[in-house]
Amino acid sequence: MARAVTTNRKILNTAIAWGIGLLIFFPILWTILTSFKTEAQAIADPPVFLFFDWTLENYAVVQERSNYMRFLMNSIIIAGGSTLLGLLIAVPAAWSMAFVPSRRTKDILLWMLSTKMLPAVGVLYPIYLIFIQLGILDTRVGLTVVLMLINLPIMVWMLYTYFKEIPGEILEAARMDGASLREEILYVLTPMAVPGIASTLLLNFILAWNEAFWTLNLTAAKAAPLTAFIASYSSPEGLFYAKLSAASTMAIAPILILGWFSQKQLVRGLTFGAVK
Amino acid sequence: MKLRNALIAASAIVSVTSTAALAETLTIATVNNGDMIRMQGLTDDFTEKTGHTVEWVTLEENVLRQRVTTDITTKGGAFDIMTIGMYETPIWGANGWLVPLNDLSAEYNVDDILPAMRGGLSHDGTLYAAPFYGESSMIMYRTDLMEAAGLEMPDAPTWTFIREAAAAMTDRDAEINGICLRGKAGWGEGGAFITAMSNSFGARWFDMDWNAQFDTQPWKDTLEFYVGMMMESGPPGYATNGFNENLSLFQQGKCGMWIDATVAASFVTNPDDSEVADSVGFALAPDNGLGKRSNWLWAWALAIPAGTQKTDAAKEFIEWATSTGYIELVAENEGWANVPPGARISLYENPNYQAVPFAQMTLDSILSADPNNSTVEESPYVGIQFAAIPEFAGIATEVSQEFSAVYAGQQSIDEALEKAQAITNDAMEAAGYR
Numbered sequence: 204m205a206r207a208v209t210t211n212r213k214i215l216n217t218a219i220a221w222g223i224g225l226l227i228f229f230p231i232l233w234t235i236l237t238s239f240k241t242e243a244q245a246i247a248d249p250p251v252f253l254f255f256d257w258t259l260e261n262y263a264v265v266q267e268r269s270n271y272m273r274f275l276m277n278s279i280i281i282a283g284g285s286t287l288l289g290l291l292i293a294v295p296a297a298w299s300m301a302f303v304p305s306r307r308t309k310d311i312l313l314w315m316l317s318t319k320m321l322p323a324v325g326v327l328y329p330i331y332l333i334f335i336q337l338g339i340l341d342t343r344v345g346l347t348v349v350l351m352l353i354n355l356p357i358m359v360w361m362l363y364t365y366f367k368e369i370p371g372e373i374l375e376a377a378r379m380d381g382a383s384l385r386e387e388i389l390y391v392l393t394p395m396a397v398p399g400i401a402s403t404l405l406l407n408f409i410l411a412w413n414e415a416f417w418t419l420n421l422t423a424a425k426a427a428p429l430t431a432f433i434a435s436y437s438s439p440e441g442l443f444y445a446k447l448s449a450a451s452t453m454a455i456a457p458i459l460i461l462g463w464f465s466q467k468q469l470v471r472g473l474t475f476g477a478v479k
Numbered sequence: 480m481k482l483r484n485a486l487i488a489a490s491a492i493v494s495v496t497s498t499a500a501l502a503e504t505l506t507i508a509t510v511n512n513g514d515m516i517r518m519q520g521l522t523d524d525f526t527e528k529t530g531h532t533v534e535w536v537t538l539e540e541n542v543l544r545q546r547v548t549t550d551i552t553t554k555g556g557a558f559d560i561m562t563i564g565m566y567e568t569p570i571w572g573a574n575g576w577l578v579p580l581n582d583l584s585a586e587y588n589v590d591d592i593l594p595a596m597r598g599g600l601s602h603d604g605t606l607y608a609a610p611f612y613g614e615s616s617m618i619m620y621r622t623d624l625m626e627a628a629g630l631e632m633p634d635a636p637t638w639t640f641i642r643e644a645a646a647a648m649t650d651r652d653a654e655i656n657g658i659c660l661r662g663k664a665g666w667g668e669g670g671a672f673i674t675a676m677s678n679s680f681g682a683r684w685f686d687m688d689w690n691a692q693f694d695t696q697p698w699k700d701t702l703e704f705y706v707g708m709m710m711e712s713g714p715p716g717y718a719t720n721g722f723n724e725n726l727s728l729f730q731q732g733k734c735g736m737w738i739d740a741t742v743a744a745s746f747v748t749n750p751d752d753s754e755v756a757d758s759v760g761f762a763l764a765p766d767n768g769l770g771k772r773s774n775w776l777w778a779w780a781l782a783i784p785a786g787t788q789k790t791d792a793a794k795e796f797i798e799w800a801t802s803t804g805y806i807e808l809v810a811e812n813e814g815w816a817n818v819p820p821g822a823r824i825s826l827y828e829n830p831n832y833q834a835v836p837f838a839q840m841t842l843d844s845i846l847s848a849d850p851n852n853s854t855v856e857e858s859p860y861v862g863i864q865f866a867a868i869p870e871f872a873g874i875a876t877e878v879s880q881e882f883s884a885v886y887a888g889q890q891s892i893d894e895a896l897e898k899a900q901a902i903t904n905d906a907m908e909a910a911g912y913r
Binding site for chain 2 (some may be wrong): 242243246247248268327328331332334335340341419420423424425427431434435436437438439440441442443
């Protein structure tokens with residue numbers, strides 16, 4: 204039986220939720236506001252919040268100085284490619300661990316996750332040398348593969364968790380009806396796990412979109428995505444806060460829009476199986 | 480007639496195709512600052528003259544440093560030209576990682592490069608990077624506040640005068656801090672400032688046997704003076720202030736004095752960004768009567784990594800970007816106050832540039848800095864705000880963190896110096912210097 208909640212309590216809860224939400228959103232809001240200020244207004248003390256002379260000059264400067272569309276295309280291809288490639292590997296891997304576990308499955312899962320604890324800089328030089336040898340430095344292919352590999356443990360873990368919620372008997376019934384392994388995964392398992400797969404896909408796309416270590420270190424001019432675009436506006440000797448904010452706003456805009464439209468799917472997937 | 484036309488057409492086609500065959504696309508890694516951005520905007524001039532095109536990779540200074548270091552040590556070949564500083568150039572040149580620039584054309588006139596810059600960008604007399612712009616550090620001060628305090632800034636003040644002037648200019652109620660200095664951790668931030676300052680107090684990083692010298696009195700004197708002065712007249716939270724934070728404070732009229740890079744002069748005198756643009760004066764960085772001033776020397780320079788396949792085109796670009804012709808091009812488009820300073824002697828002989836208010840003090844500051852003889856007592860290293868050895872960046876970053884902890888009130892000066900001594904000696908021992 205659901206516990207009765209008083210109106211005052213509801214108002215308080217709503218206020219707290221809005222407060223936390225605004226607190227989390229505030230840095231993004233501040234970045235967007237700063238992008239419409241002049242450099243002098245951007246560093247004003249006390250800071251100006253809404254009442255300033257709004258200007259689009261920073262966006263014009265950023266557009267003129269950088270080829271935004273090239274960075275954007277690289278981000279879409281690299282983040283999208285690594286996510287789809289990862290999904291191709293992660294779905295069968297998670298199926299195997301969820302429905303045909305071995306004695307070592309738990310250990311393998313933990314080991315996979317433990318690779319995320321390795322500081323990336325520790326393997327920078329070996330990976331850089333491999334990239335040189337393979338001739339894939341500053342290419343979208345190289346970066347797609349690396350981002351797929353670093354996000355793969357999370358994808359497998361997430362999918363494994365979702366697949367575990369699906370009763371094995373359903374797959375067994377499909378097998379008894381003559382379904383092949385491919386048909387079993389494609390036509391029985393996948394449709395049931397759509398929310399989980401969708402949230403895995405979205406989360407990993409966002410992770411790949413925001414990844415800044417490898418995308419900065421393995422690219423130069425050709426394959427650089429939006430993270431490199433943002434980095435080009437940061438400077439320890441000179442004030443570029445307003446322009447940096449404009450570049451950041453342009454870089455996060457696509458992912459914010461994607462997140463906004465897919466938030467239902469994302470929340471549903473992330474909370475899938477959380478309450479039993 | 481037909482034959483003649485045919486021959487002209489054929490030769491035109493040959494000429495176009497041969498130019499196309501020679502035209503290269505250069506990838507250049509550079510930092511994000513006003514001078515470099517200006518150069519990117521003027522690159523069409525280079526393309527028109529040579530047929531070569533340029534792709535820029537612009538990064539924040541620390542990211543750039545990590546990025547180009549990875550590439551050059553692995554001979555990755557991702558860049559055809561790299562923007563590097565005075566710290567990296569002699570080390571990388573000695574390792575054979577850079578293409579020597581000793582065959583630049585006669586028109587380039589390498590002898591026009593300021594000797595301090597040329598020396599700092601060479602190893603064993605060979606130039607490995609051409610200075611795009613050079614800088615030292617100097618005092619920028621508010622002439623109106625100095626006058627109100629009843630003081631007059633000498634051209635070459637002492638630290639004692641600066642401390643007294645800072646105290647006299649401080650007005651906490653009006654949020655005016657007498658002096659703003661770097662305190663932020665990082666070898667290129669607060670570390671650079673305190674090292675340059677320590678030179679004027681008679682301190683040095685190493686003795687001739689590469690033993691750390693933080694247990695000596697001059698280092699203690701330096702830190703005690705710095706902390707005392709900042710407590711009296713510095714801004715709150717100075718432990719986390721770097722160049723940009725102090726620039727912001729100065730431009731908003733919240734600093735009486737600021738000792739920092741000479742390149743800041745063009746920012747603080749720009750009325751579009753600075754509220755105090757019309758009341759800024761300049762003076763040499765202070766000394767302590769020991770024969771060494773506390774100014775540093777730095778250059779952002781263009782170098783060619785040994786791994787590139789486009790050496791000839793890269794040299795053409797470097798000749799274009801660091802030539803007197805380029806300076807004139809910038810002056811024509813953006814005015815003389817915006818030309819890259821500190822690299823060429825002829826710039827300071829140009830009457831148009833002499834009219835820029837900070838030009839002479841910038842030159843005087845650069846000329847008074849000697850990276851080969853930066854300390855009162857003899858030292859085994861080259862460099863003023865750094866020691867040009869590969870280990871320095873790592874050691875100095877750690878040491879500057881200890882110093883910043885003192886500025887933040889988290890530990891005493893003695894504790895910080897003791898830790899700095901141990902950190903430095905351990906690292907030097909591990910690297911085989913001791």
